[in-house]
Amino acid sequence: MRADGSAGQACYESVQSRRAQGIDQREVTSTVDGLIQARLAPRDGAEGDWDIAVFDKATGKVVAASSALRSRELAESFVKKNQQLIVQACRYSGSARAVTVGLDFLALTPQGTPTGVAEQPQRAEVVRVETPERTDKSKLLALGLDVTEKGDETGIEVVLADDADRKTLRDSGLRSTVINPDLSTTSREDAAKDREYAATTQTSGLPSGRTSYRHLYEYEFELKELARKNPKLVKAFTLNHPSIEGRDVLGVEIATDVANIADGKPVNVTMGVHHAREWPASEHAIEWAYELVNGYQNDPAIKSLVGKTRNIIVPIVNVDGFSISREAEPKGDFSRFDYEMKRKNCKADDSPSQFRTGICKANPAGRERGIDPNRNYPTFWGGNGASPNWNSDTFRGSGPFSEPETRNIRDLVSKRQVTNLVTLHTYGNLILRPPGVAATRAPLDEPVLKALGDKMASRNGYRSIPSWGLYDTTGTTEDWSFWSTGGLGYTFEINTAGFHPTYQNAVVAEYTGTAPAAGAGKGGNRAAFLDMLGSAADPAAHATLIGSAPRGYELKLHKTFQTPTSPVLQPDGSTKPPIYVTDTLDSTFSSTGGRFAWSVNPSTRPYVAGRYGREPQGPPQASVPLANPAGVPAENTQYPGNPVSESMPFTVKGLPEVDNGRFEVVVQWANTDTDWDLYVYNAAGELVTSSAAGGTNSERATLFDPPPGNYTAVMVNYDQVDPANPDDWGNGRIEFASPIPPTYGTREAYTLTCTNRIGRLVGIADVYADRGQTVDVGEVCTNSARANKQRRR
Structure with missing residues (x-):
């Protein structure tokens, strides 16, 4: 096809005249x-x-x-x-x-099935599975079910697509309650509500005014239109690796003098749709791009923040999967051929041979084929929290960074000083921070990560918790970016209604902070994103190099290192040794002459910097007995709806007498077929910890760093083997332990080099920098050897 001129308009809007230009x-x-x-x-x-x-x-x-x-x-x-x-x-x-x-x-063939016979529809539902202990969460993850991100300390919502899923959960012994009995009906109702909202609403409160979910081609066109209309502020770009099906992945960079990417400003990255079916994630990301452009023109506060930072936005990481999900018919039954609910990318090579045929949009394995990009990053890859099974929704892939989607983000983060990163998902109303694995222990940056997470949560009404607080996850985006680069990283789980519920609620209300969103009246995700941008602009949240260099000279920071994955879990439950993954971080700064300031991440990556903790300020409290009251309460499977139970008060002491890093309430009984449940409340009547496992003869509820005060342990008689001869719990106890002290690792350095205008190396130095620290590298381009020795004195 040929055209002498340019059309300069959206090709998809309408059929044009054959004589139209371009x-x-x-x-x-x-x-x-x-x-x-x-x-x-x-x-x-x-x-x-x-x-x-x-x-x-x-x-x-x-x-x-x-x-x-x-x-x-x-x-x-x-x-x-x-x-x-x-x-x-x-x-x-x-x-x-x-x-x-x-x-x-x-x-x-119908639905892409290998036989040509359409798959019989089955009822899909959402249930809340009770997981009061970490062993319960691990057991649930091992079942291969579609586990959502909506959960808390005592339970997680799970999608059961069919009778086979229901049997799997039933056979596991885990208890559950139905939250939504018919997802197909909900999906059709939501689609109808979206059509009505778009038809009756001319402009929404979003920065773009949008009223409906976009298609992939609309995202692509709008990004390049933002760049065309704002050439000095916005630059659209293509990431390095095309998708499995050959699509380009697009992003935009927003900054003053946007073309000068080596100006030394801190980089704030926002991305969406690692998981194809999570449409609100990409909507929030592109609205953030509009927010920055509109705000730069009309809001002095946003203009100031944009002037101090560089913002990179990639609305859709998994373009193949998203295109399939967005264009599919709305079924909502989570069957194999419910392509609307596809989560993964389009990789076919890891599937059994009989499922490798056909294109991604119609193949014998349906939506089950592919890799979960958000389990394919190398940090902790291969451990619990991702699946080694090809048809699981959390299949980790054949190796770390095996997928073009994750390689794109690796290239982006490794070549820029990304001081702040948000990856957007649905659903659960959560702000998650590293680490994804509880056994890793919190990094030394835990106070910084928590403070920023809590601040953002105060805007959108979400819960701010470590990622492992939901359940262990391995191979995730922010775990790799944070532990490898030191850039602060978070996952947002947007809304509580589903993967892509009504646009009016999951996008408009959640972004703008209006009812019925949890952030109504608090600013919503718009305000949370601005908090993240404010952190990126704050020198206390990263490191800064200062010095002087001639005009046209280029400074480069370099670091190469290896990091082990987890021991690699195999489908049969065995493990193989960890894989060592090499990362190379290279970033550049172009001098304009004279003094410079370059915002960078700390030189020591958090993976080796150490772990957060605190030194004990006194001994732990002595063990306290938990006396069993006389009698046995009636069986109760409806707690807390039915309050029948036993209550035992106890007191936790504090400084200066004792320093408790945690307490554990422990109770035991004789028969594993008997089931007692344990709940612990503080003086305000708030549940602070619980233990409600089945198939054991004990419960153990743990609370870390417990505030001193009065508590109450509540025992619920969930089930007795023989109610006529009850198996009562014996005398329990509260055990206390000291806090775990912090640990500190070896400091790492960047290699800082300087090249002149013709590319000749003229300066070199090792640079150590900590978060919030300003390091003067002096005249590194002309006097590097002497300056380096002076810094070491």
């Missing part, structure tokens, strides 16, 4: 009931930006489209046999006057 068209007829794939590729070696759209000729409605930054496009969607189509290519910008267009029609 447009070329072809009419085709579908030969199948199935899929059309329309691809663009550069022609004659000329690169430019062309887009493509496919329309139904009869209605003029868009069927498929693609609007990335180059001339490498894939538009894909469903068509009917003999359907008449218009294929429209649009030259957006650049010097390329022609592109090559390729069309494929792929016939599909």
Whole structure:
């Protein structure tokens, strides 16, 4: 297809006149009931930006489209046999006057099944599984069910797609209650509400005014339009690695003098949709881009923050999976062929051979094929908290960084000084911080991470907790970025209603902080994102190098290191030795002449810096007996709805007499078929810890760093083998332990080099920098050896 001029508009908006500038068209007829794939590729070696759209000729409605930054496009969607189509290519910008267009029609059996027989629908539901102890959480994760991110200390919501899932959970012995008995009905109702909201609402309260979930091609076009309309403030870019299906992954950078990426400002990264079905994540990310652009023009406070930082936004990390989820019919039954609920990417190689055929949108394994990108990063990879099984929604992949999605983020974070990072997900109303694994212990930066997490949570009404507080996760984004670079990293789990519930609630209300969002009246995610940006701009939250260098000279910070994964869990339950993964961090600063300031992360990565703790200020409290009151309360499976139970008060002492790092309330009985549950409340009547496992003859409830005061232990008689001869619990006890002292590792250095205008190395030095520290590197380009010796005195 050819065009002499540029269209400069969205190719997918409508069928244009054949005589319109920048447009070329072809009419085709579908030969199948199935899929059309329309691809663009550069022609004659000329690169430019062309887009493509496919329309139904009869209605003029868009069927498929693609609007990335180059001339490498894939538009894909469903068509009917003999359907008449218009294929429209649009030259957006650049010097390329022609592109090559390729069309494929792929016939599909019903739902992409290997037999051609449509899968029988089954009822999907959400249940809350009781997981009061970490062993319960580990047991749940090992079942291979679709575990959500909505949970707390005592339970986690899980999607049960069919009768087989229900049997798996039932056979595990874990207890559960139904939260939503029919997800298909909810999905259809939400889709209808979205159509009504879009039809009746002209403009929302979002920065863009948007009223409905975007398609991939709309994200792509809007990002490059932001850049075209604000060339000095916004730059759109393509990440290094195309997706499995060949799509480009797009982002934008927002900063004053945006093209000068080596200006030394701290970098704030926001990204969405590692998981395909989590549509609100990408919506919040792109609205943040609009927020910064609009705010720079109209809000002095935002303009000041933008002037002090560089902001990188990648709304959709997993473009293949998102495109499939977004274009699929809304079923909501979580069956194998419910592509709307696809979570993973499109990798086929790790599946059994019989499931490797077919394209991602229609294959014998359906949505189960692929890798979970947010379990594919190397930090703690291979351990509990991800699955080694190919069809699990948390399948970790064949190795760390095996996927283009994670390699894209690695390249981005490794080449820039990313001081702050947020990765957006759904759902659970949570702000999660490292570590993802409880046994790792908190990093030395725990007070900093917690303070910022708590501040952001005060805006959106979410719970601010360590990631392991939900359940152990391995191979996640912020664990790798934080432990390897020192940049502060968080996961937001947006809303509590589902993976992509109604746009009005999950996007508009959650972002703007209006009802019914938990952040109503507090600022919502908009205010939380501004808190993160304020942290990025704050020199106390990272390190700063100062010095002087001639104009045009380039400074470079370099560090290479290896980090072990977890021992690699195998499908049979055994483990293999950890894998050592090499990371290289390289970032640059271009001198404008004279004195400079360069915002950087600490030189010592948190993985080796040590672990947070505190030195004991006194002995732990002596063990306290927990006396069993006379009698046995009636069986009660409805607590706290039914309050029948036994209560035992006890007191926790404090400084200067004792220093308790934790207490554990321990109770025991004779028969493992008997089931007592234990709950502990503080003086205000708030539940502070509990233990309600089944299949044991004991309960152990733990609270770390307990405030001194009065507490009450409550025992609930959940189940007796023989109610006529009850198996009562024996005398219990409260055991106390000292706090764990902090540990400190070896300090690491950056290698700082300086090259002159012709690329010749003229200076070199080792630089040690801590969070909040300003380090003067002196005249590193002209006097590095002497300056280095002076710093070491």
